[in-house]
Amino acid sequence: MRLLVTRPEPAASALARRLIGLGHEAYVAPLTRIEPLEVSLPLPHLAETTLLASSANAFLPFQRIDIDQTHFHQVAEFWCVGAKTAEAGCKLGLPTPTVLGTDALNLVHQITQTSPRARVLYMAGLQRSPLLEDALKSRGIEFSVLETYDAPAIEQPFKDIKTDAVEGVLLMSPRAAEVFIQRWPGKNWPTVFCLSKQIADSLANKPKDVRIARTPDMERLLSLLED
Secondary structure, rough: EEEEEEOOOOHHHHHHHHHOOOOOEEEOOOOOOOOEOOOOOOOOOOHHHHHEEEOOOHHHHHHOHHHHHHHHHHHEEEEOHHHHHHHHHOOOOOOOOOEEOOOHHHHHHHOOOOOOEEEEEEEEEEOOOHHHHHHHHOOOOOOOEEEEOOEOOOOOOOOOOOOHHEEEEEEEOOOHHHHHHOOOOOOOOOEEOOHOOOOOOOOOOOOEEEEOOOOOHHHHHHOOOOO
């Protein structure tokens, strides 16, 4: 298939190389770029804080700081979405996640059955779904938000792409889905391969052929290309 890879760089190029190795034609067309913000952890009461993160990008501002100076080791509890987010947090000193969701919807489900040992600090992007915050509010869980990164849209992501020849587009986040709907210039919609249902829901039913991975992991997403 002739596929567009829409995730931010450098991950887009790495995935494109993998797709080419599987016999596809793959073209890199990032829809957003990730920009860490200048932030610091609210140091008081970290020992009474449950830290929540839905993306490994949440930790970008802290990756160049000495691990002892990040103060993450003081955090009482860690909730997150995905193994990559867990790995990024633990590398900075966070404890092993007590709640690890496969995607945001799964994490919300677990949150509704879990009570934090402390107040929650949600490390998030400027552009985000209200899903997690709504779930915390519905449970009456006290929380605050620390915005640690932005994902501004690329103005002309498809300017060098012959969109009429594109057969499929891979979408990895709800933010990417929203930008795709706004920016797609072609008359016809390609088949859209989504990592999760939450991403598909963000497409607002515009493309007619939308396929969703059974579970939100890359292997399941790539298996859709074989069907």
